[in-house]
Amino acid sequence: MSSTTNEGSNVPYIPRLVEEVADFIIEDHTKRKKKLEKIQTVISYHRVNTIDQGQIYKDKNTIKSALSYYAMMHNFQFKTDRSEPREYLVSCTDDTCSWFVRASKYRDQDLFKVRKCISNHICSVEIVMEDHRQAKNIVIGELIKNKYKSIKRNYTPNDTMNNINDDFGVTMGNTKAWRSRKKALRLVRGNPDDLYQKLQMYLHMLKQANPGTITHLLTDKEDRLKYLYIVFSNSIKGWRYLRSIIAVDGTFLKNAHGGSLFSASTLDSNNNIFVLAFGIANSENDNSWLWFFSKLRDTYGEHKGMIASNYIFFFT
Ligand SMILES: [Zn+2]
Known part of the structure; x- marks a missing residue:
């Protein structure tokens, strides 16, 4: 009774046609799903439990890190x-x-299979892991990077040495722990050089979010940061109600690029420190102080004052 085509004609019988279209859609969907599954199984992390034939890694560096992690585990x-x-x-x-x-390159992409x-x-793999080959700075950095996600916690190189020893039985020296910390910080916070490039954008956003905020950025001939000056709008608003005394101080910055941090502050009615302005300079010298003071004067106006050792006091 049921026939796939109309008698004497090549035109497909409608229910059969619907069936074929449905089959096609299902087949196409399955193909897409399989393709998607293949893409999803690309390993892009180093914390692997097994190394198996057929695994596909995001790139060569990922499989290298994964193997190092696996060896340490x-x-x-x-x-x-x-x-x-x-x-x-690699071999034992x-x-x-x-x-x-x-492992080798997979398809025309960076993938490694x-x-x-x-x-x-x-x-016998139960050996003492002193100076483990695979415990490279970058691998340790990857392992400890999460510890640096919070800026509130100070995770020291000593903590790294203890944790890696507890978790992997691997001992390491102070230098390696320091370098691993540096790698971890770079992984979490990015390259410091790139961050300086984003400073202009950051200052712009700062002013957008805090209308009335004052920022000044001066770069040298090679477009490197020379001086930076920031005053939040709330500091300017608050100054009106505070006593006219400004304490100024500077300190060295402990990052890889060095430089100095300047600050100007006063005390509020509860004797808490109220920050009026702060600045960064490539180095602490007469010129950088002069620049900072000129910006401070532009913001808060000029008053009769007196200078005393490290502090400068202004009186109205
Ligand atoms: Zn072996």
Whole structure:
């Protein structure tokens, strides 16, 4: 009774046509889903539990970090037998052991696929992990970077040494702990050089969010930061109600780029410090102080004053 085509005609029978379209849609959907699943299984992190044949990593650096993390987790070390843009081959440091991983570029992208891998060790992996090969600064940096996400907590190199020893049984020296901290900070906060590039944008947003805020940025001939001056609008509003005494001080900045931090403050009626202005200069000298004071005068006006050692006091 049911036929796929109308008798004597090549025109498909309507229910059959609907069925075919439905099949096509389902097939197409399955294909897309599979494609999507393939994309989703690309590993872009280093905290892996296993290294398996067929795994696809985001790029060569990711598989390198993942292997280092895996080696630290499983108390063994590996050596690099081949490291080329298209291929990466590592094996256990014990020459009698069969553990090895070979990965190479996958498709025309940066992806790296594990082509072959023997994941069992026949060596004794329970060795003392002093100066672990895979405990490189970048790997440790990756492992500890989350500790630096909060600026409130001071995670010291000593904490790094203790944590890595507790978690992986790996001991490291002070220098490595410091370098790892530097890497971790860079991973979390980005490259300090790039951040300086964003300063203009930051100052603009600061003024947008706090109308009345004053900022001045001076760069040198090579477009590097020379002086920076910031006064929040609330400081200007508050100054009207405070006693006319300004204490000024400067200190060295402890970052990689150095420089000095200047501040001008006074006391409120509860004797709490009320910040009036602060500035950054490439170095602390007469010119940088002069620039800071001229900006301070432009903001708060000029009064008769007297100068005393490190502090300058203004009286109305
Ligand atoms: Zn081994």
